[in-house]
Amino acid sequence: MTTEPNTVESQPIAGARPPSQGAAPLPDDALIIIPVRNLVMFPGLVMPITIGRETTVAAVQEAARTGRQVGIVLQRDPSVTEPGKDDLYPVGTTASILRYMTTPDGSHHVICQGEQRFRLNELLSGYPYYVGRVERMESAPVIDAEIEALMLQLKARAAEVLTLLPQAPAELGVSLQNITAPDALADWIVGMMDAKPAEKQEVLETFELRARMEKALSLLSHRLEVLRISQDIDERTKSRFAERQREAVLREQLKTIQQQLGDDEEAPAEVAQLEEAIDKAAMPAEVETHARKELKRLARMPEAAGEYSMLLTYMEWLTELPWSAATEDRIDIGEARRILDEDHYGLEKIKRRILEYLAVRKLNPNGKSPILCFAGPPGVGKTSLGQSIAKATGRKFVRVSLGGVHDESEIRGHRRTYVGALPGNIIQGMRKAGSSNCVMMLDEVDKLGSGVHGDPAAALLEVLDPEQNATFRDNYLGVPFDLSKVMFICTANMLETISGPLRDRMEIIQLPGYTEMEKAQIARRYLIGRQMEANGLKPEQCEITDAALHALIQRYTREAGVRGLEREVGGVLRSAAMRIAEGSAQQVKIDEPDLEAILGPARFENEVAMRASMPGVATGLAWTPVGGDILFIEATRTPGGGRLVLTGQLGDVMKESAQAALSLLKTRAESLRIDPALFEKSDIHIHVPAGATPKDGPSAGVAMFSALASLMSNRALRHDCAMTGEISLRGLVLPVGGIKEKVLAALRAGITTVLLPARNRKDVEDVPEDARRQLTFVFLDTVDDAMRTLMPLHPVAPEVTESLQSY
């Protein structure tokens, strides 16, 4: 059945005139004819019709205006644009126009009510639209039993059709039941039915009631049959789909059941691999039970589950850790000595201490041995000593950097419930080492931060504590891991920032840095060879002269270690490699004068001579985490009222020692021939330039005093001298720390004479022999001793005894 609107195509007939007042009035038996293409109007039916052409619009407007009926006639061939009488079916239906409307898109629609059949006798000309002379067909049905039976049948089938059309409105059923006239029933059913226009037209043209009802019934039966079949097809397709869905669900259930029964035939390859890995890992019993439980959970989990990949990663960690894997310890002290000597020049005391440590471990493998901590500036060989220890004991070596670790979880891991959780860096290090008795170097323990999320130092203590580390618990692993066989070695640049409890656990071994001679030896024996190889040079192809090497050390680097030196040597050798590769030389000899062309102008000239040769400047010696350094203390004087100003990021202790130096100088004014009134007339400014590094500590006392004495007496100090020492208010020089580093720094800076507190005399023994030989040491009991050395031309008060000594 269809209710869809049909398109009306009306065409002007020959000689049609525009609609006007002058149009001829219609004869009584004439109707305005509306030819339609796809629609058969039946009496009793209400149908919407869409109108296309202007002339039809005019016809409909005219009919609506005058309240006339129209005659709706089907066109035989919908493609004919100007149908004549023969192009139209001979029977149509008169209709009243119930509504005429124009929609906003400009199209015209009418809703028509079908009234009565008519026969079209002829088309009249002289109208601006189709007008036909017609014969209306009256109907006076005779109702007999047969008609009633047909009526029942029609109603029953139509009702059935409606049930098969779920989209049909419920009112249709009601309308159907309300129709009592048999001819109206047949017309209504066929009019509403989804049948071809020609089929419907045939029913329209059948005037005899019984024949018309039979035709309607046959059309309806056919329609019903089609609907039944199509519903059947529909159901079959639906059930096939349902079947497939059911299968999928069953399959899924089957899989779950299989997994629950432990039938892991279907289990993914990973599970099987992990199973094997657990077998091989030789975990402690407790851990193994846990691992197998987790593996079962994994196997049961659908692979698509988000937790699956997390658990898989966890299982991989668990199985890849060296629970029992270990290297065989072979501690041969003679061999260890050979390895240490082979890899490192000098460092005698340190090597001896390392060998002692190894000997104790050999004799008492399960005893508590201290944790070694190598402390010293960068590039002095801390890491490479650690590597040698690993080599000498046949153990694996792994480095774990603690610099910048602020969070306990970086050491101990995050709980597995965190997104992206991982073990802490100790466990990560263990996996990397792949051996439960590795040598683990914990780098930069002095840079361990302490943040808001727990104290990493406390976690580290647990790692290092032999009482606790056999059952170290990483948050991610959730099971204890035995760290007791690991040989821990820590490194640090400075000791001050290491927390007390941590420092107590460790045996500190200081590596203060190298002298020029030591550096030259290290370069000759290790660095040059290594860099030659790295740059693809054979030993006979390139030579660096002694003069060039010393110039590299003195003028191109200033460091305690040898890392910068290795870099510069590398730079020099690269240029040699380049020349050989280009073919411009077979052999390259690098001498001192060549350096400037290769590396550019020298980076460190004799700064001291430049800066310290005017009154008011003294050269101090400072200890810094990266080795010692020289420090210039500059004092200036402006007319004023005796104020003391200090700048240069000085700490409180250093400020106090400046105050003390000034007070002391006032008491010594006479012996130093300084006008005491000068102090009242001047403001004094002390500045300690160079770098944003905060400077603190009392050890610059002597240098402060000397700078002030030089300023106030207006005499320059000897610029080849550097000094360190605390002062008392009475003028005594008190001992200070870091002598070796400071002395080496002085030597590096081109100083020839070092002034030290007399009570530090014994510390000079730690300074390597060759450095000692290059320097003059002056030991100070009082500041007056310093003055005699620094201002030799100054008349010394007779009561002050000479104590200038050379080491």
Ligand SMILES: Nc1ncnc2c1ncn2[C@@H]1O[C@H](COP(=O)(O)OP(=O)(O)OP(=O)(O)O)[C@@H](O)[C@H]1O
């Ligand atoms: N005494 C030495 N004999 C031979 N080579 C040395 C010696 N000291 C240092 N080196 C070499 O200098 C380089 C730097 O040393 P290493 O990396 O061990 O320094 P580090 O003290 O660990 O520095 P950082 O604290 O910056 O890690 C290495 O190539 C090392 O072999």
